[in-house]
Amino acid sequence: MPELTSLADAWGLAPAVLAVVGFGVGLGTVFAAVDHVVVTGRPARGAVEPVRGALRWLVQQRRTTAAPDRLLWRIGVVAVPVLAVLSLAVVPIGGRTLLSTSADLVWFNAMETLLWAAVWLIGWGPNAVPALVGGYRFLAQGLAYELPLMLALITAGLAASSLRTTDILAAQADLWFVVTMPVAFAVFLVCATAFAFWGPFAAPAGADIAGGVLSELSGVHRLLVEAGRAVFLGATAAMAVTLFLGGEAGPWLPGPVWYLLKIAVVVVALVGVGRRVPVLRPDRFVEVAWMVLVPAMLVQALVVGLLVLAGAYR
Amino acid sequence: MGLVLTDGAVVAVVVLGVVAVIAGIAVFVVDSMARATFALLASFLAVAGVFLVLDLTYLAVVTALMMTIEMAIMVVFMIMFMMNPAGLMPMTMVHNARGSAAVGAAVFAVITVAVWTVDWPPRAGTPPEDSTRQLGEAIMGSDMLVMIVIGVGLFATMVAGTVLATHRGRYDRFGADLDASRPDDPVRGGMPR
Amino acid sequence: MDLSNRLRQWAMARPRVLIVTTAGNDLLRWHVEAEVARRGWQFALSPADTDILLTIGAIGPELSAAADVLWSQIPQPRQRLAVTGEPVGERLEAALLALGTSSAYQDGDDPATVLSRGKRAEDLMTPGAHGQHDGHDMAGHADHGATGAAADKHAGHDMGGHAGHDMGGHGAAADEHAGHDMGGHAGHDMGGHDMAGHADHGATGAAADEHAGHDMGGHAGHDMGGHGAAADEHAGHDMGGHAGHDMGGHGGHDMHGGEVAGLPMAGTAPDRDGLELDELKVTLGPVLPGWPGGLVLRGSMQGDVLTRVEFSWVDDVDLVPADPAGGVDRRAGALDVLTSFLLVAGWPWAAQQARRARDDLVGIGPARVDRGARAAVVVAARVSRSRPLAWSVRGLGVRGAEVLRTPGGGAVGDVWDRVRRWCEIASGAGTSETDEELVVGLRDLAELVEGAELAAARLIVASFDVRPVPEAKVPASAARGVADA
Numbered sequence: 001m002p003e004l005t006s007l008a009d010a011w012g013l014a015p016a017v018l019a020v021v022g023f024g025v026g027l028g029t030v031f032a033a034v035d036h037v038v039v040t041g042r043p044a045r046g047a048v049e050p051v052r053g054a055l056r057w058l059v060q061q062r063r064t065t066a067a068p069d070r071l072l073w074r075i076g077v078v079a080v081p082v083l084a085v086l087s088l089a090v091v092p093i094g095g096r097t098l099l100s101t102s103a104d105l106v107w108f109n110a111m112e113t114l115l116w117a118a119v120w121l122i123g124w125g126p127n128a129v130p131a132l133v134g135g136y137r138f139l140a141q142g143l144a145y146e147l148p149l150m151l152a153l154i155t156a157g158l159a160a161s162s163l164r165t166t167d168i169l170a171a172q173a174d175l176w177f178v179v180t181m182p183v184a185f186a187v188f189l190v191c192a193t194a195f196a197f198w199g200p201f202a203a204p205a206g207a208d209i210a211g212g213v214l215s216e217l218s219g220v221h222r223l224l225v226e227a228g229r230a231v232f233l234g235a236t237a238a239m240a241v242t243l244f245l246g247g248e249a250g251p252w253l254p255g256p257v258w259y260l261l262k263i264a265v266v267v268v269a270l271v272g273v274g275r276r277v278p279v280l281r282p283d284r285f286v287e288v289a290w291m292v293l294v295p296a297m298l299v300q301a302l303v304v305g306l307l308v309l310a311g312a313y314r
Numbered sequence: 315m316g317l318v319l320t321d322g323a324v325v326a327v328v329v330l331g332v333v334a335v336i337a338g339i340a341v342f343v344v345d346s347m348a349r350a351t352f353a354l355l356a357s358f359l360a361v362a363g364v365f366l367v368l369d370l371t372y373l374a375v376v377t378a379l380m381m382t383i384e385m386a387i388m389v390v391f392m393i394m395f396m397m398n399p400a401g402l403m404p405m406t407m408v409h410n411a412r413g414s415a416a417v418g419a420a421v422f423a424v425i426t427v428a429v430w431t432v433d434w435p436p437r438a439g440t441p442p443e444d445s446t447r448q449l450g451e452a453i454m455g456s457d458m459l460v461m462i463v464i465g466v467g468l469f470a471t472m473v474a475g476t477v478l479a480t481h482r483g484r485y486d487r488f489g490a491d492l493d494a495s496r497p498d499d500p501v502r503g504g505m506p507r
Numbered sequence: 508m509d510l511s512n513r514l515r516q517w518a519m520a521r522p523r524v525l526i527v528t529t530a531g532n533d534l535l536r537w538h539v540e541a542e543v544a545r546r547g548w549q550f551a552l553s554p555a556d557t558d559i560l561l562t563i564g565a566i567g568p569e570l571s572a573a574a575d576v577l578w579s580q581i582p583q584p585r586q587r588l589a590v591t592g593e594p595v596g597e598r599l600e601a602a603l604l605a606l607g608t609s610s611a612y613q614d615g616d617d618p619a620t621v622l623s624r625g626k627r628a629e630d631l632m633t634p635g636a637h638g639q640h641d642g643h644d645m646a647g648h649a650d651h652g653a654t655g656a657a658a659d660k661h662a663g664h665d666m667g668g669h670a671g672h673d674m675g676g677h678g679a680a681a682d683e684h685a686g687h688d689m690g691g692h693a694g695h696d697m698g699g700h701d702m703a704g705h706a707d708h709g710a711t712g713a714a715a716d717e718h719a720g721h722d723m724g725g726h727a728g729h730d731m732g733g734h735g736a737a738a739d740e741h742a743g744h745d746m747g748g749h750a751g752h753d754m755g756g757h758g759g760h761d762m763h764g765g766e767v768a769g770l771p772m773a774g775t776a777p778d779r780d781g782l783e784l785d786e787l788k789v790t791l792g793p794v795l796p797g798w799p800g801g802l803v804l805r806g807s808m809q810g811d812v813l814t815r816v817e818f819s820w821v822d823d824v825d826l827v828p829a830d831p832a833g834g835v836d837r838r839a840g841a842l843d844v845l846t847s848f849l850l851v852a853g854w855p856w857a858a859q860q861a862r863r864a865r866d867d868l869v870g871i872g873p874a875r876v877d878r879g880a881r882a883a884v885v886v887a888a889r890v891s892r893s894r895p896l897a898w899s900v901r902g903l904g905v906r907g908a909e910v911l912r913t914p915g916g917g918a919v920g921d922v923w924d925r926v927r928r929w930c931e932i933a934s935g936a937g938t939s940e941t942d943e944e945l946v947v948g949l950r951d952l953a954e955l956v957e958g959a960e961l962a963a964a965r966l967i968v969a970s971f972d973v974r975p976v977p978e979a980k981v982p983a984s985a986a987r988g989v990a991d992a
Contacts, residue, residue: 039856042547055518056558061582063555072348102446103372110379117355117382120389124348129789130553133811133961139390146383163372163446200853200895207796208851208965211552218555218582279853281899281962287503501960502902 006100007093020098024088027234027263028227034267035230038275050230057223065126065216073125077221079118080228087111088235092165092242094256104165105153108239112149112195115232116142119197119204119213122225126216134212138204141194141282144289149191151297152184155304156243159313165239169247171313178244180307183300185244187293189270192236196229199274203282237266319367326367334360342411348389355385372446516607519584522558523551527574527794529801529821530974532564534869535592536800537843539563541866542595544859546603552796554580559602562589567822570801573793786814793821797850797965799973804956804964811961818949820975839868840972841932842883844945845890848926848969852896860886861933880935887934891927900926904955904967906944920944925970947971 007016032050037043064070090097090104101107116138123135157163159180160171168177178185194201197213205212217225241247241262248255250262307313319327337357341350358381365374442448453461477483487497496502524543528536539561543550551557554577562574578587586602791804806816842865849858864886867879890896901923925945947955952973956964 039859040547049521052518052521055514056521059515059518059584061584063580063582069346069348072352075352101371101375102444103375106372106375106379110375110382113379113382113386116386117352117389120386121348121352129787129808136390136811139386142386143390202853203962206853206962207552207855208853208962210795211556214556215553216555222555275856277854278849278857278893278896278899280895283501283960283962284503284899287505291505 007096007098009100010096016098020088020093021085023093024085024231024235025227027088027238027267028084028230028232030264031234031237031267031271032226032230034271035275038271054223054227057219057226060219060222062219062221063216065128068127069125072121074221076118076121076125077217077224080115080122080225081231082228083111083115083118084228084232084235087115087232088238090165091235091238092169092247095166095169095248097165100166101164103163105157105163109150109153112192113142113146115195116146122217123204123213128216130209130211130215131213133209134204134206134215137206137282138197138213140286141197141201141204144282144286145191145194145293148187148289148293148297149195151294151301152188152191153243155181155184155297155301158301159304159308161308161313165242168243169249172246172249175313176244176246176249180312181244181300181304183296184304185240187297187300188243189236189240189266190293192239193233193270193274196233196236198229198233199271200277200280201282201285203279206279233270234263234267237263237270240266323367327364330360330363330367333357334364342415351385351388355381369441370445372449512608515584519558519606520603521547521549522586522603522606523549523556524559524561525551525554525557525577525581525794526561526563527566527570527577527800528563529566529570529793530799532800533840533843535590536563537839537865537869539590539595539599540862541870542599544862544866546599548599550796555582557581558585558606560585560587562587564591569822570793573821577794789813797847797969799847799968801975802968802973804968806956808961813956813959813961813964816953816956816964818953820949836868838880838883838933838935839865841929842868842886844929844969844972845886845926845933848929848966849890851965851969852900854896857886857890857893861890864933884934887930891930896926897923900966900970903963904959904970906951906955922966922970929970945972947973949973 007019010016011019029050032053033047036049087108089099090101090107097104099107119138120135123131123133123138125131156168156177159177160168162168162171171177190201193199197204203212205214209215214222214225241259245262245266247262248259250258253261334357337353337360340353341357344350344353359378362374362377362381365371365377484492487499488494489498526536526539540550543561557577558581560574560578560581562571566574578585584606586606588598588602590598786807786809789804789806789808792798793801793803801821803819803821804813804816805819806813808814842861846858846861846865849855849861860882864879864882867875867882870876870879901921903922904925906920928945952968952971955967959967
């Protein structure tokens, strides 16, 4: 296997970080635009509205609440976009990742769990009931989704015999992993969406609790959290393409075009399905997560393990 | 290859080490449950940072991952028993503060003295190309039996603990003969039964 | 400056609207909501998310006091608008215009409006400026010299630094309106002030102190923000009283006192499972998205389980016309209920379709009404056939003594059952006798909600057409629960 250097080694740290942040913001904008189009059904304005919304939050006053735990609140608010970008650090862009670690999949997963802590802090900090309720809805939800998500990631790593995303890409040269692990692909998308508390898993930010964890945020704070969420959802799509859809692989067109095309397809599919489903109430879905998703993922991992032994991925 | 740390890396290790110690002390100083929890998490994350600098990526991210989950579960208990948003009700986070401080200081002193006085052997061999793989082989190779026994033991402990702690068992949920078609729960779940 | 003005105008061109109203103003509310939606504006979920506070119809003193508190919680730039009749569109356009220009901030005598006058920082800090505040705000600010002093100190160099303070919050906003360094604000705010404020608890207390006057209200008015103070607020206390209350709370703040920053701490009480857990007094309403306007829920919350629930109507019920339907198209009424329910159920996409159908149904011109009728059939079919929605809400809020199971795992008279009845009415297939099951008295409703989680409680309330009708008028079958009690 050829030794691939990381983006940071190839371009220098600062330009590489800038490139990844730019890629992330681009992904987030695309996600937000598609989301807006699907929700309002007005395609013409879709591309502009995320920009307008961001600007609106920039000119808006930041507010606070009575006796907040401001330190923890602000840490949570800033951590969300930072973690979203950090999770992108192990997603290959142009065949290279920002950081070349030997445990990319675990890194991605760790960023998700830290996001979990950050979102809870956003719920805890403002000292308000709706936000707190949103915060612990997110925790309960996260506990149920963490395990299936971890298993989905590990299954892809198992087939490639590596935790490195670039190795996983190389292992899909002949056959995309989605063919042999469709369950892992679906579970990955479901659980990552749940971690971004979006779509059918948006109960932590639900309208029934006035926006939940987002209810007390305004101005630049709101922008940071919303942007972080959009970037994370974009990163999820990119990671799904990397792990299960062969990354840049594809005929006729150049690799990067395929990559972006696949990401766009995943984003559109995710939003198209996610927005047409009501919120799946956590107290109902958590049971399904434990009793269906986890066993299904274990079976999927077993099947992939047997295929590895049979030499299917060599 | 990780054998000799650069100056920057040495500074990073020292700074992260100090952060870890300070955050650890903060756990006992702050008077809010949430802050104590997250000070502890900050301490662990600093340790994970040290691992990262030492090029032990897997250990670093696994530390971050597991400790975050652990703190999140602690938070669940915190909310279960305390409904004060932002936790501004001042409360002490320690029991037997003097004793634990003494123990902590003593252990810290012993370890610190040991680190500087032990005659560490010189390195034999070279650091591995991929520490993650080496770690995996160590755990899943010769020590596999131990790991599996420990894993099953831990799991059994958790299940047993939950069974002992739970207020309602299956007889409460499904009736004395376990013949109820659906469990009698205050909140129903999402499974079709 | 011109560029920044135009940018700001562009940014605020699709504002978010928070609607304050009571039952009985339905037709006007639908008209306003249609106008809002037609412009591509959105409906806010919380004060923090709001640009325009819209009061619809004649509202009583309690509700207008709650609206005042909400107003104090809305970040700038913001506009406040009361609509009591035509012309709605022009009023909305005027509010939008005002929202986008800094000149508009000089109108009115609201303290925040005064404070947001561009860069005139010196005005903000002089007693003269305070003089323009109305009474309640004065109480909050003037009581503690420390805040004023701090504000003064900062006034010279960077307004942004005040963001964390109560007063400074306004100052910072003013600065932002002037289009000044926004990045700097964020950075500054994260820095010294916050960290220092939390270095020890005493300092936190002090910081909270500064916020108390301002933010208390927020909790109070922000319907769900249910600290004990919230109840007070709804009961019609004035802000001045609150400010004083806060200060007092601080004065007597001891390590295990009952209050922090003027907010009562949660006490303990036995919970649903017989454990002794913290309980928090909460108030939901009278202003909440997807919630019957003017309805107030008071109760205790343990975890997110509501207990000791009581419902009431803000202001005097007699203010509202007794005839709930008011000659309104029943289909449109059903679509209105469905709109709220779908919002609460977390299906904004379908909620929007229901609202559009409703707006078309009551619109002008046969073609539009016809289109609305067809859209109503489509949305009703979509909702009543949605398996995920059925799976999420069935079995909640079952009414009646005996529970009759339906084949799908739900129960007769549960939330899902009612939603399907609303769908029938919305598609024009319903008969008049279904109505009885869909109307509920407040005592009956309180009983259904007792012991439910917050999410379930919201769904239960949203599945009814809750209106201020005298209890005697509630059909006998609907009051079964009360008879049992």
